[in-house]
Structure formats: C-alpha cells, structure tokens
Amino acid sequence: MPSSVMHTPRCGGPQPPVAVSTVGLRKSYGDKTVLDGIDLRIPAGSVFALLGPNGAGKTTVVKILSTLITADGGQARVAGHDIATSPAAVRAAIGVTGQFSAVDGLITGEENMLLMADLHHLSRREGRRVAAELLERFDLTDVAKKPAQSYSGGMKRRLDIAMTLVGDPRIIFLDEPTTGLDPRSRHNMWQIVRELVSGGVTVFLTTQYLEEADELADRIAVLNGGRIAAEGTAEELKRIVPGGHIRLRFTDPAAYRSAALALREASGDDEALSLQIPSDGSQRELRSILDWLDSVGVEADELTVHTPDLDDVFFALTGSDRPNRPNQPKEAVR
Amino acid sequence: MSAPLAPARPSRISSAVRDSSTMLRRNLLHARRYPSMTLNLLLTPVMMLLLFVYVFGDVMSSGMGGGHADRSEYIAYVVPGILLMTIGGTLVGTAVSVANDMNEGITARFRTMAIHRGSVLFGHVVGSVLQAIISVVLVGAVAVAIGFRSDAGVLEWIAAFGLLALVALAFTWIAVGMGMSSPNAEAASNNAMPLILLPLISSAFVPVDAMPGWFQPIAEYQPFTPAIETLRGLLLGTEIGDNWWITVVWCLGLAALGYRWSKTRFDRDPK
Numbered sequence: 225m226p227s228s229v230m231h232t233p234r235c236g237g238p239q240p241p242v243a244v245s246t247v248g249l250r251k252s253y254g255d256k257t258v259l260d261g262i263d264l265r266i267p268a269g270s271v272f273a274l275l276g277p278n279g280a281g282k283t284t285v286v287k288i289l290s291t292l293i294t295a296d297g298g299q300a301r302v303a304g305h306d307i308a309t310s311p312a313a314v315r316a317a318i319g320v321t322g323q324f325s326a327v328d329g330l331i332t333g334e335e336n337m338l339l340m341a342d343l344h345h346l347s348r349r350e351g352r353r354v355a356a357e358l359l360e361r362f363d364l365t366d367v368a369k370k371p372a373q374s375y376s377g378g379m380k381r382r383l384d385i386a387m388t389l390v391g392d393p394r395i396i397f398l399d400e401p402t403t404g405l406d407p408r409s410r411h412n413m414w415q416i417v418r419e420l421v422s423g424g425v426t427v428f429l430t431t432q433y434l435e436e437a438d439e440l441a442d443r444i445a446v447l448n449g450g451r452i453a454a455e456g457t458a459e460e461l462k463r464i465v466p467g468g469h470i471r472l473r474f475t476d477p478a479a480y481r482s483a484a485l486a487l488r489e490a491s492g493d494d495e496a497l498s499l500q501i502p503s504d505g506s507q508r509e510l511r512s513i514l515d516w517l518d519s520v521g522v523e524a525d526e527l528t529v530h531t532p533d534l535d536d537v538f539f540a541l542t543g544s545d546r547p548n549r550p551n552q553p554k555e556a557v558r
Numbered sequence: 559m560s561a562p563l564a565p566a567r568p569s570r571i572s573s574a575v576r577d578s579s580t581m582l583r584r585n586l587l588h589a590r591r592y593p594s595m596t597l598n599l600l601l602t603p604v605m606m607l608l609l610f611v612y613v614f615g616d617v618m619s620s621g622m623g624g625g626h627a628d629r630s631e632y633i634a635y636v637v638p639g640i641l642l643m644t645i646g647g648t649l650v651g652t653a654v655s656v657a658n659d660m661n662e663g664i665t666a667r668f669r670t671m672a673i674h675r676g677s678v679l680f681g682h683v684v685g686s687v688l689q690a691i692i693s694v695v696l697v698g699a700v701a702v703a704i705g706f707r708s709d710a711g712v713l714e715w716i717a718a719f720g721l722l723a724l725v726a727l728a729f730t731w732i733a734v735g736m737g738m739s740s741p742n743a744e745a746a747s748n749n750a751m752p753l754i755l756l757p758l759i760s761s762a763f764v765p766v767d768a769m770p771g772w773f774q775p776i777a778e779y780q781p782f783t784p785a786i787e788t789l790r791g792l793l794l795g796t797e798i799g800d801n802w803w804i805t806v807v808w809c810l811g812l813a814a815l816g817y818r819w820s821k822t823r824f825d826r827d828p829k
Contacts (some may be wrong), residue, residue, distance in 0.1 A: 290670045291670055292666060292670055294827055322663055326664050326667035327663065327664060328584065330592060331591065339584055342580040342583075343577060
C-alpha cells in the first residue's frame with residue numbers, strides 16, 4: 225500500500241498544529257462511491273495539494289471540508305473543529321474559492337467586496353478600506369465599478385479570491401484555482417498562494433496540473449478513484465517511480481532497427497522510432513552510455529535525458545499510460 | 559464561568575438581523591440595477607386592469623349589475639382582485655430570482671461562510687415583499703387614475719395595506735420554496751404559474767355565484783377569494799363576514815408551510 229509507505233513521521237521537534245485532518249472520509253452519490261475512505265493530516269501553515277484526474281473526487285473533498293456538503297462516513301476536523309458537529313466554527317475559520325466562480329455577477333466588483341465585508345461584520349470604514357486594499361492587490365481597481373459578469377475569466381477568479389480573503393481566513397480552500405487561466409494569470413495565482421502562506425495561512429488546493437503541485441505544495445496527495453493513491457512531498461513521490469531514462473530517436477527505420485538489435489536492454493517504440501535506455505541521468509552514466517553507443521556504431525538523430533517528474537508519478541499511480549510513451553515499462557504501474 | 563456561551567443568544571439574533579439586512583440590500587440592488595424584470599411583471603396586472611375595465615367593463619357590469627352597463631361600477635369591483643393579482647405577478651419574479659441565485663456560485667460561498675443560515679432566504683423574502691408592495695402601490699395609482707374611488711377611512715386603509723402585505727409575505731414564502739426546488743429559472747417560472755392563475759379563477763373578475771356549479775368550490779375554497787372579498791369590504795364597504803379570518807388563517811398556514819419548505823431545501827446538500 226503506497227500511502228502508508230509515504231507517511232514519513234518527522235523526527236524531533238514539536239509537531240506543528242494540524243489545520244485539517246480526516247479519517248476514513250466517505251461519500252457516495254446513489255450507488256456511485258466518490259470517496260472511499262480518505263485520511264489526511266495537514267499541518268498548519270503549509271500548502272497541501274490534492275492531485276487527481278477529472279472525476280477523482282477532489283471537489284467532493286473540498287465541498288465536505290468546507291461544510292458545503294455532508295460526508296456519509298468518517299470524521300474530519302478543520303481548524304480544530306469537527307465539521308459535522310460544529311460547522312459554524314469551521315466556517316468562521318475558512319475561506320473557500322470553488323471551481324466555479326462564486327461572485328455575484330449582477331453587482332460590481334466593489335459591491336461584491338463590500339458584501340463580503342458586511343457579512344464579516346466589519347465596520348463601514350474598515351470594510352471600505354479592506355475592499356479597496358484587496359481590489360488594489362488583485363489589480364482590479366480599474367474595473368471595480370463594473371458589473372462582475374463583464375469580467376474576463378482571470379478577473380473573475382481574482383475577484384473570487386479577493387472576496388475569500390476579506391475575513392482573514394486561517395485556512396483557505398482553492399479548488400482548481402488556475403483551471404482555465406492563461407499562463408501569466410496562473411503565475412500570478414501562484415504568487416498569491418505563496419504570499420498567503422508566508423502570512424501563516426494554510427492552503428488546501430486541488431489541481432490537475434502536476435507542475436502546479438510541484439511548484440507550490442509542501443505535501444501532495446494523489447487522489448484516484450476515491451482513494452489516496454500516494455501522499456508525500458514532491459521528492460518522495462518522485463521516488464515511487466523507477467529512475468529516469470535516455471531516449472534515442474531515429475528518423476531512418478533501418479538505423480532504428482539496427483540500433484534496437486545492438487541495444488538489447490533498451491525498450492523500443494517501433495512507431496515513434498525511439499529507444500529508451502534506463503539511466504539515472506548522471507554525467508558519469510551518460511558518458512558511459514555515449515561511449516557504448518559509439519562502440520556499437522549507433523548514431524541517433526536526437527538524444528534526450530529524462531528524469532522522473534510528477535507526471536510519471538501521476539500516470540503511474542492513476543494507472544494510465546503517458547499518451548506519448550506507450551511503451552512505459554509495466555513495473556512502473558505497480 | 560460561562561463567558562463564551564453567555565452572549566451567544568443576543569449576538570445570534572443581532573447577527574441574523576444584520577446578515578438578513580445585508581442580503582436584503584443585495585436583493586434590492588439587483589432589482590434596482592435590473593428593473594426590466596420587475597417592470598415586465600407590473601405590465602401584466604396593468605394590462606389586465608385596462609382590458610377588463612375598457613374592453614369588458616360594460617358587458618361585465620351589465621351581466622353582474624342586473625342589466626344596466628356601468629363601467630365605473632366595474633372598476634370598483636375589479637380593482638381589489640387586480641391588486642392581489644399584482645402580488646401574484648411579483649411571485650414569479652421571486653421564484654425565478656431564487657432559482658437563479660441557488661445555481662450561482664455566490665450562494666455556495668454564502669453556505670461556507672459563518673453567516674446566519676436563514677439570512678439568504680430572509681433577504682429574498684423581505685426584498686420580494688417590498689417589491690410586491692411597491693408594485694401594488696403603482697398599480698393602485700393606475701386604478702385611481704382611471705377612476706377608482708374608495709370611501710375607506712384611515713383604519714380601513716391601514717387594514718387593507720396590512721392585508722396585502724400579509725398575503726404578499728405568505729405567498730412569497732411559497733414562491734421561495736418553489737424557486738428552491740426548481741433546477742433552473744425556466745422551471746421556476748413554470749412552477750410559479752399557478753400563483754398567477756389562481757387569482758384568475760377567484761372572485762376577482764366575476765362573483766363566484768356567476769360560475770358553473772361544479773366550478774364554484776374551486777373558486778371559493780382558495781386563498782385569493784377570501785382575500786379579495788376582505789379587501790373589497792375594506793375599500794368599498796361590502797360585507798366581509800368570515801372572510802377576514804379565513805384569509806389570515808390561509809396566510810399564516812401558507813407562510814409556515816413555505817418557510818419550512820424553503821428551509822428544508824436550503825439545509826439540504828446542494829447538488
């Protein structure tokens with residue numbers, strides 16, 4: 225069971241307080257089981273990424289932990305409060321930015337912000353100050369007086385997060401915060417998450433982008449089919465899949481065939497005319513492989529060194545092959 | 559010491575009031591920003607009023623009043639019914655805006671915030687009742703402009719106003735329940751249609767006695783007929799009889815039912 229292997233208890237030092245913990249969280253819709261026993265433990269002040277393909281149940285986890293829906297079984301504590309018995313206390317500690325924009329499109333960006341300030345019972349002056357400050361921080365001052373439904377996707381998402389921050393939540397749930405954003409907006413969003421964490425906030429984010437999890441998260445859990453397939457730091461997860469490889473690509477089928485004959489330990493892809501030789505990517509090993517290729521007279525048109533990344537982990541754990549590498553060694557799937 | 563528990567109750571009530579008024583401001587802002595829906599719903603009762611007074615007025619009054627045609631007499635008869643129809647019209651708007659709102663991400667956000675749970679609904683209800691009252695006043699002004707006159711005193715006017723507000727409150731809760739149980743705006747609009755049709759088959763346009771025998775119970779035992787008869791009594795001095803308390807019982811029952819329905823729907827997990 226990979227998930228138990230990946231739990232590395234910290235040795236020495238006091239344990240940080242736990243922001244979110246769940247035990248055996250379950251949820252099904254009709255006879256379709258969406259979550260089949262989720263155990264999580266997220267230290268306060270860290271970024272936790274829940275990674276998984278579409279339909280894995282990521283949004284369901286966020287909806288349950290943010291008290292939007294109730295779980296069918298298991299327990300969860302958020303900010304020290306049980307989500308089932310004291311949802312109001314949980315709500316007071318969290319901020320949620322869901323997958324679908326949670327702004328009121330009929331009123332302006334500024335009015336949306338003031339609405340949040342009113343609901344957090346800020347005084348009129350304080351509300352105006354906080355609203356103006358956040359609109360400025362999220363680069364929305366110019367459009368503050370326009371109805372939110374006229375905003376672009378990126379602007380709506382920024383307004384959404386700005387609204388979430390009004391009450392200074394200690395724990396923030398971001399459900400696929402960068403889905404549908406252009407690369408620039410995505411990098412801005414990453415910057416926002418980093419700023420939040422440096423302020424001591426705990427961020428629970430879901431994403432389909434491995435790069436995003438790698439970039440932001442202290443710990444990552446891979447959710448697949450309603451279960452946590454693996455959990456750990458990005459480095460720990462990368463260790464799950466076997467080492468990297470060197471990929472040789474040929475344009476001439478004859479050269480490919482003779483190379484495949486010469487390099488018996490390489491796995492080949494007859495259609496792409498490429499060979500993969502297992503390698504850890506070190507300089508020493510690379511040199512010896514190059515020497516060996518010279519000695520057997522193989523000359524590839526293209527040579528790439530591939531070190532394992534989260535994509536490998538993801539595809540290995542979620543049981544699907546990388547689309548561009550159909551000959552991925554089978555043992556990686558286990 | 560039970561310090562953390564002691565202030566919980568008053569603060570819960572004050573936060574309920576505060577959050578509900580925030581939600582009310584939001585709903586009124588919507589109505590002010592996008593008045594076309596409200597105006598559309600106002601158009602129906604005004605058209606009905608003009609249609610029945612000017613097109614059917616003579617025929618109706620000669621049928622009802624024992625042979626002689628008197629349009630101004632029919633204005634007096636039809637206006638109370640039209641005023642209650644006006645409320646019926648605003649209810650469709652309520653159901654549609656509630657259904658729309660429930661599908662918006664903003665409502666999901668409200669559910670995850672530490673606000674008074676009922677405030678989202680209270681905001682809708684109070685906002686809709688206010689809109690209904692404003693609509694009634696506007697339609698009433700049109701009625702006066704085309705010749706409606708009342709001999710009611712101050713007390714009767716206050717009672718009439720209270721009656722209209724009570725009917726609006728009761729049916730608004732039902733409309734909120736309809737909006738909450740509708741998957742989208744179109745369905746909400748369809749579900750709320752009976753609230754517009756009900757006044758049409760009441761004593762709004764012709765007395766119940768003038769209807770076919772099998773139909774009379776339908777017209778008689780529904781909330782709009784006693785409400786219209788009570789309003790008629792207050793504004794025109796006709797016999798009220800038992801109608802006033804029947805109306806009050808209907809309204810309290812419908813309000814309680816609509817509240818329970820809406821609350822249950824709101825507390826249920828959203829899809």
